[in-house]
Amino acid sequence: MRTVASTDPRADRTARARIVDAAFACFTTAGYASASVRQIAAAADVSPALLTHHFGSKAALREECDARVESAISAKLAGERAPLDVVIETFGPYLAATLDDDTDSARRLFARLVALARAAIDDPGSGIRPAEDRDGQAVALVVLGLAPFAWRRRLDEWAEGTDAGIRRIAGPLAEVFTRGFMADARLEDAR
Template sequence: MSTAPAPAGDLTARARIIASALDRFAVHGYDAATMRDIAAHAGVSTALVTHHFGTKQALREECDARVVRFIAEKQDASTSPAEVLNQVLGVFGPYLARMLGAGGGSGGEASAVLFDRLLAVARAMIADGAASGWLRPSLDPEAQAAALVLVSVAPFLMLDRLTAWAGGDAEEALRRISVPLAELYTHGLTTDDRLLAAAGLTAEVSR
């Protein structure tokens, strides 16, 4: 599954390298991806990748910066927080899953920045939803934001398994899994308060 191809009109060698790195890091993880593979996928020489970025870590930092800029641009365009999250995951979902998960490699600080940006979007979405009445606030909104990021990224983290489950079609896997997730968000999962009770809470307290 290809990740974040270079936008139309942005087909310079540098843009192709970044698009290739986003894809290769998403597919193989940071440590397993190689500069040679990134170069081949971009249709350029390894020397040109080194010329533009120097090291694999610097290239990864540029990929992270592109994700952060994408989020900032969407927020500056007054896009709703929910739509920002959907668009970020739609474009960078596989990359984020790898970089935030075990495949993120040695770039722990960069992963923390990405997570913090997604967490900020989730916080804004929760605040916006609670203020307008379409989202139920939690007793712990900060943990609610973290849980939202976790659930949003998880399908991409398990995309290989989901793709196999869906007969080899990654797009179909994500489409199908989005339906029960939307049902879970909209209607909840249980018909009584047993899970709240197990957590030491009551339905009245959680409202």
């Protein structure tokens, strides 16, 4: 049975939770292919055997990480408020680091994120104005949502502080999503 819970270290400090937190960190910094079971186990302060006992394999551990991200995004789309720190410190960097992997896991996760975005677009209660190309709109929402994490280093330099850039642009990005960007329709012909 797979649990889908918060990666907030204050919420759950079981061995299983420490393993997942360590996997997020190792997959983000070293990449999925380079992160080893031993490295993840050491970061979680558990034995590789315990990691294998809980998850079976590194691939299953990645699936757990992906499921937690997907669950958090589903909850956010349903109107629940995830702690911003968990998104900024864990999910965003993880997605920015792993979605471009040339793996089936990355392809499946991207497809699931696009499907979640498409479901939100199709939901009349979401407040999202559907575009003519709803699939393209869904992909654009995923890409725009992840862009700050892909550019995290430059944003931190610009704002002169760790995660300060992402926090600083959160409001302006929300305004772009809610109010739009242009004051008129001059870009309509550029499509």
